[in-house]
Amino acid sequence: MLPRLDCIAAIATAPGRGGIGVVRVSGGNIALLISEILGKHLPPRCAIYSSILDSQKQTIDQGIAVFFPAPHSYTGEDVLELQGHGGTAILQIVLQRCLELGARVAQPGEFTQRAFLNGKLDLAQAESVADLIDATSSQAARSAMRSLQGDFSKAIQHLVNQLIHLRMLVEAMLDFPEEEIDSTDISQRDTQLAGLLEELKKILRLAQQGSLLREGAHIVLVGQPNVGKSSLLNQLSGEEIALVSEIPGTTRDVIRQAIQIEGIPFHIIDTAGLRESQDSIELMGIARTHSMLEKADAILVMLDARSHINEHDQKILDGLPQGIPRLFVFNKVDLTDQAPRIDESENEYHIYLSAKTGLGLELLRKRLLSLIGWHHEAGVYMARERHLQALQDAKAILETATGEMGRVELFAENLRMAQEKLSLITGEFTSDDLLGEIFSRFCIGK
Numbered sequence: 001m002l003p004r005l006d007c008i009a010a011i012a013t014a015p016g017r018g019g020i021g022v023v024r025v026s027g028g029n030i031a032l033l034i035s036e037i038l039g040k041h042l043p044p045r046c047a048i049y050s051s052i053l054d055s056q057k058q059t060i061d062q063g064i065a066v067f068f069p070a071p072h073s074y075t076g077e078d079v080l081e082l083q084g085h086g087g088t089a090i091l092q093i094v095l096q097r098c099l100e101l102g103a104r105v106a107q108p109g110e111f112t113q114r115a116f117l118n119g120k121l122d123l124a125q126a127e128s129v130a131d132l133i134d135a136t137s138s139q140a141a142r143s144a145m146r147s148l149q150g151d152f153s154k155a156i157q158h159l160v161n162q163l164i165h166l167r168m169l170v171e172a173m174l175d176f177p178e179e180e181i182d183s184t185d186i187s188q189r190d191t192q193l194a195g196l197l198e199e200l201k202k203i204l205r206l207a208q209q210g211s212l213l214r215e216g217a218h219i220v221l222v223g224q225p226n227v228g229k230s231s232l233l234n235q236l237s238g239e240e241i242a243l244v245s246e247i248p249g250t251t252r253d254v255i256r257q258a259i260q261i262e263g264i265p266f267h268i269i270d271t272a273g274l275r276e277s278q279d280s281i282e283l284m285g286i287a288r289t290h291s292m293l294e295k296a297d298a299i300l301v302m303l304d305a306r307s308h309i310n311e312h313d314q315k316i317l318d319g320l321p322q323g324i325p326r327l328f329v330f331n332k333v334d335l336t337d338q339a340p341r342i343d344e345s346e347n348e349y350h351i352y353l354s355a356k357t358g359l360g361l362e363l364l365r366k367r368l369l370s371l372i373g374w375h376h377e378a379g380v381y382m383a384r385e386r387h388l389q390a391l392q393d394a395k396a397i398l399e400t401a402t403g404e405m406g407r408v409e410l411f412a413e414n415l416r417m418a419q420e421k422l423s424l425i426t427g428e429f430t431s432d433d434l435l436g437e438i439f440s441r442f443c444i445g446k
Contacts, residue, residue: 007026007030008105008107009024010105010110011091012081021086022082026074026075026077026078026080027077030078030079031078033101037097039051047064047065048066049063049064055097055100060090061094063084075115076114082094123426126427128144130443131147134214136260140263144382146379151379152381155203158199160422162195163419200391203381204392206381208373208388210381212372216267218269218297220292221302222301224304229270229271231331236268236361256268256269256270264369266368296324298324302329303330306332306336326348327368331353332354333354334357334359340354340359391425394421394422397414397417397421398414401414
């Protein structure tokens with residue numbers, strides 16, 4: 001038994017069978033572990049074909065071993081990657097051998113956490129590792145890669161540097177109050193603050209677009225029974241997800257389906273038709289419908305194009321939560337002489353289509369993108385809720401600062417608070433609790 005090192009080990013490939021499986025080890029000094037498990041020393045950063053040995057020097061598996069000595073590795077520590085066959089049993093045996101030699105099982109995200117703590121990544125870059133793995137579209141993957149390469153962090157750091165420069169100017173005014181303040185300094189202060197706010201707003205806008213790429217939008221379909229909600233869900237998803245019947249009340253529970261429109265994930269939720277009913281099962285479905293509505297990013301109100309909005313529809317509209325964007329979809333134009341179209345009236349959009357034939361579906365897709373605030377823009381950053389909150393807080397603080405220019409002490413304090421909020425994004429200012437929450441959501445082997 002070797003002396004217990006501060007080594008961590010984990011299977012780095014996805015669970016299940018595969019052609020190749022990877023076991024990753026990271027620690028302060030793993031030379032002894034390498035010697036025992038491979039029976040040889042490895043040159044740095046060279047792929048070496050080798051047998052993987054048990055305690056009796058019998059071969060467990062054969063594959064490729066790569067040694068990355070510190071600090072030139074993913075974690076900043078000595079890292080060993082063993083690339084063998086991807087069977088579930090063999091990978092567990094190799095991992096167990098690493099544990100016998102003094103390693104311990106890595107916690108979720110611990111490899112990336114060590115990379116952050118050793119200065120290989122900042123916090124925003126570390127989070128983008130998980131976002132890249134979880135990306136469900138090519139746009140999301142490209143955005144996550146930009147953040148991993150540091151584009152988002154550089155933009156934030158540029159803001160912080162500007163704040164520091166502005167704070168230096170303001171602190172000088174505080175430190176030397178007896179000196180007459182030059183009008184040039186005041187003009188420079190005002191110009192810098194205005195530029196800061198504009199740049200911050202741009203970054204916030206790009207981050208909000210990135211948040212849509214990462215999180216998507218939850219869209220709830222509501223309407224009377226048999227109005228075509230399930231047919232629309234099937235058309236949007238391209239497959240028969242929900243049962244379609246002329247019998248009212250066929251859908252009695254919530255049905256969820258994930259789709260993509262131009263690379264943006266949408267979570268479409270088909271719900272039970274809203275009506276008065278004595279059926280206890282249908283009533284449970286209606287109750288779930290109301291629960292889903294409270295959490296929706298947008299609501300699609302399904303209506304019959306032949307009857308427009310009747311009293312039953314109006315009752316449904318009156319019961320919808322306020323403040324959530326709505327889109328009115330008039331279905332079954334194939335049964336009328338109407339053509340698919342979009343009508344705009346008093347900031348309301350009415351889309352006429354056929355969920356049965358698919359006529360007008362493209363109009364709906366484009367309007368859905370607009371409804372959630374998506375627009376094509378270069379340089380979108382993959383952002384999380386905490387990033388948006390920090391940017392919004394910093395923006396609010398700087399906007400407050402514009403009203404405090406006459407009181408230099410308060411103005412300087414606002415600038416300090418704004419810098420602190422921005423520093424939360426990259427992890428220059430953070431807490432252990434926040435780090436634990438972030439990295440606990442990673443894969444075990446990452």
